[in-house]
Amino acid sequence: MAHINTTQYALLGMLSYMPMSGYDLKKFIDQSISFFWSENYGHIYPVLKKLEQEKFVTKRVEHNQGKPSKNIYSITQEGLSVLTDWLAAPVQKEIYRLEILLKLFFGYLTETGTMIEKVAVHKKTAEKTLRELLDIENHINTQHHDLPKNKPPYQLLCLNYGKHFYNMVIKWCDETLGILQAAKNNQQ
Amino acid sequence: MAHINTTQYALLGMLSYMPMSGYDLKKFIDQSISFFWSENYGHIYPVLKKLEQEKFVTKRVEHNQGKPSKNIYSITQEGLSVLTDWLAAPVQKEIYRLEILLKLFFGYLTETGTMIEKVAVHKKTAEKTLRELLDIENHINTQHHDLPKNKPPYQLLCLNYGKHFYNMVIKWCDETLGILQAAKNNQQ
DNA sequence: ACTTTATTATATCACTCTGATATATTATAT
DNA sequence: ATATAATATATCAGAGTGATATAATAAAGT
Numbered sequence: 001m002a003h004i005n006t007t008q009y010a011l012l013g014m015l016s017y018m019p020m021s022g023y024d025l026k027k028f029i030d031q032s033i034s035f036f037w038s039e040n041y042g043h044i045y046p047v048l049k050k051l052e053q054e055k056f057v058t059k060r061v062e063h064n065q066g067k068p069s070k071n072i073y074s075i076t077q078e079g080l081s082v083l084t085d086w087l088a089a090p091v092q093k094e095i096y097r098l099e100i101l102l103k104l105f106f107g108y109l110t111e112t113g114t115m116i117e118k119v120a121v122h123k124k125t126a127e128k129t130l131r132e133l134l135d136i137e138n139h140i141n142t143q144h145h146d147l148p149k150n151k152p153p154y155q156l157l158c159l160n161y162g163k164h165f166y167n168m169v170i171k172w173c174d175e176t177l178g179i180l181q182a183a184k185n186n187q188q
Numbered sequence: 189m190a191h192i193n194t195t196q197y198a199l200l201g202m203l204s205y206m207p208m209s210g211y212d213l214k215k216f217i218d219q220s221i222s223f224f225w226s227e228n229y230g231h232i233y234p235v236l237k238k239l240e241q242e243k244f245v246t247k248r249v250e251h252n253q254g255k256p257s258k259n260i261y262s263i264t265q266e267g268l269s270v271l272t273d274w275l276a277a278p279v280q281k282e283i284y285r286l287e288i289l290l291k292l293f294f295g296y297l298t299e300t301g302t303m304i305e306k307v308a309v310h311k312k313t314a315e316k317t318l319r320e321l322l323d324i325e326n327h328i329n330t331q332h333h334d335l336p337k338n339k340p341p342y343q344l345l346c347l348n349y350g351k352h353f354y355n356m357v358i359k360w361c362d363e364t365l366g367i368l369q370a371a372k373n374n375q376q
Numbered sequence: 377a378c379t380t381t382a383t384t385a386t387a388t389c390a391c392t393c394t395g396a397t398a399t400a401t402t403a404t405a406t
Numbered sequence: 407a408t409a410t411a412a413t414a415t416a417t418c419a420g421a422g423t424g425a426t427a428t429a430a431t432a433a434a435g436t
Contacts, residue, residue: 002394002421006287013294023385033293036286043422045387068385068430080297087298091287091306095394098224099194099279101349105221106201107342109268110275115340118279152303152371154295157364161289168356176345183340190392190423211414231393233416256401256414283423 003092007039007047008056012075012083015057019074022048032155035133035162048073056082104176112184116177123173130166133159191280195227195235196244200263200271203245207262210236220343223321223350236261244270292364300372304365311361318354321347 014025022044029039048071051057056079063069075083100122107115137159202213210232217227236259239245244267251257263271288310295303325347 002396002419005421006285006290007422010290013290013297016294016297021385033290036284036289038283038285038423040423041386042388042424064384066431067383070385083294084298087291087294088302091291091310094287095226096224097194097226097393098349099282101224101346102194102198102201102221103275103279104342105346106204106271106275107345108339109201109204110272112340114276115342122279150371150375151296152300152368154292154303157295157367158289158293160363161286161360164356164360168352172349172352175348179345180340183338187338190390190425193392195393209414226394228394229415230395230417252413254402255412258414285422 005047006092007043008051009083009086010037010039011044011047011051012056012079015073015075016080016083019072021062021070021072023070033158035129036158051079055079112180112187116180116184119173119176119180123170123177126166126169126173130163130170133162133166137163193235194280195231196239197271197274198225198227199232199235199239200244200267203261203263204268204271207260209250209258209260211258221346223317224346239267243267300368300375304368304372307361307364307368311358311365314354314357314361318351318358321350321354325351 010029011025014020014028017028020028022041025044025048026039026041029037048057048059052059052073055076057073057075059071059073061069062072100118103118104115137156140155140159198217199213202208202216205216208216210229213232213236214227214229217225236245236247240247240261243264245261245263247259247261249257250260288306291306292303325344328343328347
């Protein structure tokens with residue numbers, strides 16, 4: 001067997017905020033947790049169907065003028081229960097597959113300049129994502145939404161991970177670029 | 189279509205070091221790049237078969253006394269060529285799926301103590317991996333293997349990423365645990 | 377008026393990758 | 407003599423990715 005299906009819990013968690021369609025879920029995920037989690041239609045729709053069969057969500061059809069109809073899913077008591085069970089269960093082994101590092105590991109097979117370019121692009125991407133995260137943080141901080149009293153600011157804790165992560169990536173890129181550039185200068 | 193098959197390049201890259209069997213490849217990967225890359229038998233064997241059909245590797249059977257026979261794969265000139273082409277190609281979009289953050293994001297649905305435990309375990313795991321990385325670094329530094337002159341120390345650059353990453357994770361865990369503990373004390 | 381393009385919405389498919397299990401051989405420990 | 411561990415390959419169900427197909431309506435360009 002593969003990993004347990006984590007997508008179902010991601011969807012249930014998002015539906016605990018509010019009832020949504022598959023299309024809404026994708027948009028919501030992309031706009032809130034995309035820096036550490038992603039889902040795609042090819043998985044969302046079949047998983048929603050499965051969750052409905054298991055009675056963890058209920059479906060109703062919403063007819064909209066000016067837009068196609070959509071299937072709105074709501075989480076059930078049973079769904080909320082399996083979601084909180086999952087929250088308490090141990091985290092599965094995290095799998096990292098960092099293609100940038102795989103290329104760098106085999107860097108000796110190619111020109112130093114090729115690797116410099118890869119790392120430079122990686123840095124640019126990290127800087128862009130960091131700016132987006134800071135925008136989100138700003139957005140959360142300026143809107144005075146009533147956070148539940150005495151509950152930790154979970155969204156900000158996640159965001160803080162992103163800030164730490166991308167700052168670290170930028171720092172590593174700078175260090176690495178320095179070493180690569182020095183080696184390249186030495187070659188000439 | 190899904191992502192392009194990156195496993196084939198990981199295997200070709202490893203075979204550029206020396207000819208190996210599928211079993212050897214798995215061991216080699218687990219012992220060298222497991223902190224940023226993983227492969228498993230269920231993928232290694234079919235990909236090796238495909239690489240052989242495409243003439244990017246050749247197979248010979250090695251009969252060993254005391255051990256089962258094994259299929260030793262060697263990279264061909266053509267294989268080396270597609271490998272270096274891949275090195276020069278842009279890095280695919282990196283996909284992050286951090287289950288620990290997904291749980292934390294939905295933390296408001298459960299007890300603060302549950303989330304404290306998750307983050308504490310995460311910290312312990314990071315500390316253990318960091319210690320393993322430092323052992324590998326020590327190992328690389330003490331063995332005086334002749335690094336190619338004027339070539340950047342690519343293995344150490346990758347390792348350095350791991351050190352930055354796990355140190356960052358530990359720092360974030362400490363910050364997060366402080367905030368969660370404060371919130372919990374406030375609840376009582 | 378007509379066509380193109382963008383957005384909303386769902387479904388499906390080929391392919392990648394994961395983790396478990398099955399099978400077989402030999403070495404080592406009990 | 408038996409159990410266990412290590413070596414070695416193969417296979418399978420299921421998770422997850424990204425592309426494409428389909429269809430409805432809105433907006434924009436010609």
